[in-house]
Amino acid sequence: MNFDEQRMLMVTRQIQARGVHDRRVLDTMARIPRHLFVSESRLSSAYGDFPLPIGEGQTISQPYMVATMTESLGLSGNERVLEIGTGSGYQAAVLSELAQEVITIERVESLGNAARKRLAELGYGNVEVIVGDGTLGWPDGAPYQGVMVTAGAPSAPTPLLQQLDVGGRLVVPVGERHTQILEIHTRQEKDKYKVHRETACRFVNLIGKHGWS
Ligand code: SAH
Secondary structure, three states: OOHHHHHHHHHHHHHHOOOOOOHHHHHHHHHOOHHHHOOHHHHHHOOOOOOEEEEOOEEEOOHHHHHHHHHHHOOOOOOEEEEEOOOOOHHHHHHHHHOOEEEEEEOOHHHHHHHHHHHHHOOOOOEEEEEOOHHHOOHHHOOEEEEEEOOEEOOOOHHHHHOEEEEEEEEEEEEOOOOEEEEEEEEEEOOEEEEEEEEEEOOOEOEOOOOEO
C-alpha cells in the first residue's frame, strides 16, 4: 500500500470509526503527509495506530489522539492557537491548517530546531516554533482562542489558563507521570472556567516550572 492509501485507512479506521466527526479535522489529517514527520527507519509505521519515537525519548502522538484533541478545540479557522510540545511538528501542522496562526513551544532545542526546519520546508508559513519552557505559555501572543498541551501535566498550568481568551479552550492531559485523563478547560467568562474530563491517555511528561520537575 502506498502512503496515500495508508493515510485514508488511518482516517477511516482509526479516527472516524472511533467517533471523530469534524470534517475539517478528518480532511486535514487525510492530507498531511505524516510519514514526513517520522524518521526514515519508522517510515513503514508512520500510519500505524500507535505513538512513535521521534528521538530524545519523545514520541509523536497516536493519530487518533491528535484527531480527538484537535476536534476538542472546535476550530473554525480564525483562531490563534498555542501548542506546548512541538515534538516532530506534526500536530502543529494539523493545527496550522485549521486555524489562522500557530505558536508552538518545544523544550528540547534539537527537536524544536528540526521541527522548525521541517515545517518551513513543507510550506507551513503560519507556524512559529519557539524553544523554551511552554508551561509558562507565551504572553506576547496572548490571548489564544485555543491552547493544546501534548505532554502529560500534574495539573493544568496556570499561565496557560490565564492566556486563554474568553470562549477559548485548553486541552491538556492531566494526571500521574504514567497515565492521564484528557481535560478540556473552557474560559466561559474572565474569572469563570469550566472543565470536562474525557478519555484516559498516556503522554510523555510535561517538564517545567508548572509541570513535572
Ligand atoms: N506534538 C508532538 C508530540 C509531542 S511529544 C508531535 O506532533 O510530534 C511531547 C513533547 O513535549 C516532547 O517533544 C517534549 O520534549 C515536549 N515538552 C515537554 N515539556 C515541555 C515544556 N515544558 N515546554 C515545551 N515542550 C515540552
